[in-house]
Amino acid sequence: MPEMRRDPITKNWVIIATERAKRPEKPTYKVDMQENEVPYEKNCFFCSENEYMTPPEVLAYRNYNSKPDSSGWTLRAVPNKFAALNLNQEFHIKQENSLQISSYATGTSEVIIESPHHSKCLSQLDLDQVADVLRAYRDRYIAISQENAVKYILLFRNHGAQAGTSITHPHSQIIATPVIPPKIAEEFTGANDYFESTGRCVYCDMIKMELKERSRIIYENDHFISFAPYASKTPFETWIMPKFHSAKYQDLNEEQILYLSEVWKTTLFKIYKGLENPPYNYFIHTSPTQKNTDRYYHWHVELIPKLTIAAGFELGTGMYINIAIPEDCAEYLREIAVK
Ligand SMILES: [Zn+2]
Numbered sequence: 249m250p251e252m253r254r255d256p257i258t259k260n261w262v263i264i265a266t267e268r269a270k271r272p273e274k275p276t277y278k279v280d281m282q283e284n285e286v287p288y289e290k291n292c293f294f295c296s297e298n299e300y301m302t303p304p305e306v307l308a309y310r311n312y313n314s315k316p317d318s319s320g321w322t323l324r325a326v327p328n329k330f331a332a333l334n335l336n337q338e339f340h341i342k343q344e345n346s347l348q349i350s351s352y353a354t355g356t357s358e359v360i361i362e363s364p365h366h367s368k369c370l371s372q373l374d375l376d377q378v379a380d381v382l383r384a385y386r387d388r389y390i391a392i393s394q395e396n397a398v399k400y401i402l403l404f405r406n407h408g409a410q411a412g413t414s415i416t417h418p419h420s421q422i423i424a425t426p427v428i429p430p431k432i433a434e435e436f437t438g439a440n441d442y443f444e445s446t447g448r449c450v451y452c453d454m455i456k457m458e459l460k461e462r463s464r465i466i467y468e469n470d471h472f473i474s475f476a477p478y479a480s481k482t483p484f485e486t487w488i489m490p491k492f493h494s495a496k497y498q499d500l501n502e503e504q505i506l507y508l509s510e511v512w513k514t515t516l517f518k519i520y521k522g523l524e525n526p527p528y529n530y531f532i533h534t535s536p537t538q539k540n541t542d543r544y545y546h547w548h549v550e551l552i553p554k555l556t557i558a559a560g561f562e563l564g565t566g567m568y569i570n571i572a573i574p575e576d577c578a579e580y581l582r583e584i585a586v587k
């Protein structure tokens with residue numbers, strides 16, 4: 249029976265087309281993996297030994313005796329050479345008339361190079377390195393949030409050409425904008441409405457429900473959980489959340505980073521193995537530093553494997569038809585062995 253499910257936060261409806269529902273045994277897309285590992289590629293901006301090809305680093309985890317912008321690092325963050333936004337001018341609204349409102353594109357954009365190794369993707373890295381990536385997300389978030397002009401910072405990762413990246417070398421991105429993006433504003437409003445009417449965090453309630461029903465859980469440890477959301481918009485949509493209430497990713501402490509990296513790596517590995525290295529996008533939704541959403545917001549990661557294409561209906565309505573049942577997707581990934 250086809251069913252519609254309503255997202256508890258945004259109140260957007262999703263159509264779960266169970267008639268067509270099937271596990272994509274043969275995923276539509278696959279990220280081409282080199283047969284053999286390629287540790288170094290001479291034209292790659294992000295490879296070790298090619299540091300001169302990037303703007304000067306803003307963060308690096310490196311050997312104590314190595315110099316900035318030279319080899320000897322395990323992770324580097326650099327400004328994006330082709331940034332759409334920069335901090336050279338202020339965000340200042342110019343209104344020509346009621347139809348033409350503009351501003352300088354104030355903001356910043358950085359790349360986190362996750363490893364010196366050219367072809368090893370995040371799910372293949374050691375747990376220590378995954379923890380370093382999560383630490384770098386936090387550290388760059390905190391540094392960028394000092395900029396007054398910045399209203400929102402999105403940390404995200406595109407994996408594979410169909411997910412929007414042309415660079416093979418494993419990396420994540422950060423874009424800071426001078427306005428709160430609409431998707432984020434929608435979540436704040438939804439979470440605040442829920443809080444106003446119930447006195448509780450909607451995300452904490454979701455976790456409570458997931459832990460009780462268990463059918464949508466993919467993986468969990470004591471402090472973090474990954475699961476297929478009840479109103480998943482696409483096949484194998486996966487969320488990672490802290491089990492404890494926290495509005496800000498940037499508040500993670502060292503112990504929490506270690507627990508989180510285990511859930512992060514395991515979940516990515518299950519997706520890599522179970523769906524044969526699909527292209528995907530993930531992003532971290534967290535509370536901006538300048539806005540107090542502590543009571544009602546709860547940071548989370550949304551990961552969307554690129555197995556289907558948003559087409560006319562999705563683009564025209566903002567509603568989604570999901571051709572896979574979230575409970576089936578979670579069960580499939582839950583059963584993928586990690587070792
Ligand atoms: Zn490279």
Ligand SMILES: [Zn+2]
Pocket residue numbers: 449450451452453492493494545546
């Ligand atoms: Zn919460």
Ligand SMILES: [Zn+2]
Pocket residue numbers: 435533548550
């Ligand atoms: Zn979100």
